[in-house]
Amino acid sequence: MLTVNHDGVSVESDLAGGLLECPGCRGRLRPWGWARERLIRHGTGAGRFLLRHRPRRGRCAGCAATHVLLEAGLAARRADTAAVIAAAVEAKTAAGHGHRRIASWLGRPASTVRGWLRAFAASAVPIAEVFTALAHRDGADAAGLWPAPEPTPAGRALAAVTAYASVLAERFAVAALPWHSAGLAAAGPFFFSTGRWHGGVQHELALTPEIRGGKGEGSTG
Numbered sequence: 016m017l018t019v020n021h022d023g024v025s026v027e028s029d030l031a032g033g034l035l036e037c038p039g040c041r042g043r044l045r046p047w048g049w050a051r052e053r054l055i056r057h058g059t060g061a062g063r064f065l066l067r068h069r070p071r072r073g074r075c076a077g078c079a080a081t082h083v084l085l086e087a088g089l090a091a092r093r094a095d096t097a098a099v100i101a102a103a104v105e106a107k108t109a110a111g112h113g114h115r116r117i118a119s120w121l122g123r124p125a126s127t128v129r130g131w132l133r134a135f136a137a138s139a140v141p142i143a144e145v146f147t148a149l150a151h152r153d154g155a156d157a158a159g160l161w162p163a164p165e166p167t168p169a170g171r172a173l174a175a176v177t178a179y180a181s182v183l184a185e186r187f188a189v190a191a192l193p194w195h196s197a198g199l200a201a202a203g204p205f206f207f208s209t210g211r212w213h214g215g216v217q218h219e220l221a222l223t224p225e226i227r228g229g230k231g232e233g234s235t236g
């Protein structure tokens with residue numbers, strides 16, 4: 016599974032043009048049907064709604080593995096959009112709210128929200144390390160992007176991913192990039208899963224995540 020642009024048209028043209036890379040062997044992915052349809056919960060509170068998503072699938076011309084191409088707004092194995100999960104993480108990390116309060120605000124089961132928060136907290140140390148390194152590597156003047164030091168690992172993780180999102184937004188000349196989009200673009204669809212950060216999911220960090228329709232610039236940019 017890999018994270019791709021949310022614009023289906025650009026994904027099609029990238030697939031057709033052999034521009035998408037196999038996360039296993041870096042071979043070229045070719046169109047290979049569609050993955051199983053999934054029903055995803057969008058929005059929060061009274062603004063909740065369900066949408067069907069049917070991700071494209073690609074097959075590697077090199078190793079023949081097939082990969083689900085998940086759009087950047089969705090996280091692997093989650094029935095809610097990345098924006099909703101991110102809102103829960105922010106409410107916990109920045110505002111200190113408990114999972115029950117967050118769950119009732121979002122209109123989601125408390126156990127689901129607790130699972131998201133635990134996964135993020137359990138992955139916070141490696142997330143902070145990786146995204147701090149990415150922000151320093153890719154940010155020409157990243158110093159100005161860093162907020163005050165955060166007291167908790169989850170706070171440091173959130174700050175690091177947010178700083179990297181600022182670096183990417185500047186680089187791709189977009190007004191703002193949500194931190195969860197930067198997280199998914201760089202770390203892949205399992206960004207919100209503990210397995211991603213503790214050896215369970217192999218996925219190389221994208222060197223130049225695609226933020227808009229076009230391909231990224233050179234990795235050493």
Ligand SMILES: [Zn+2]
Nearest residue numbers: 037040075078
């Ligand atoms: Zn491959």
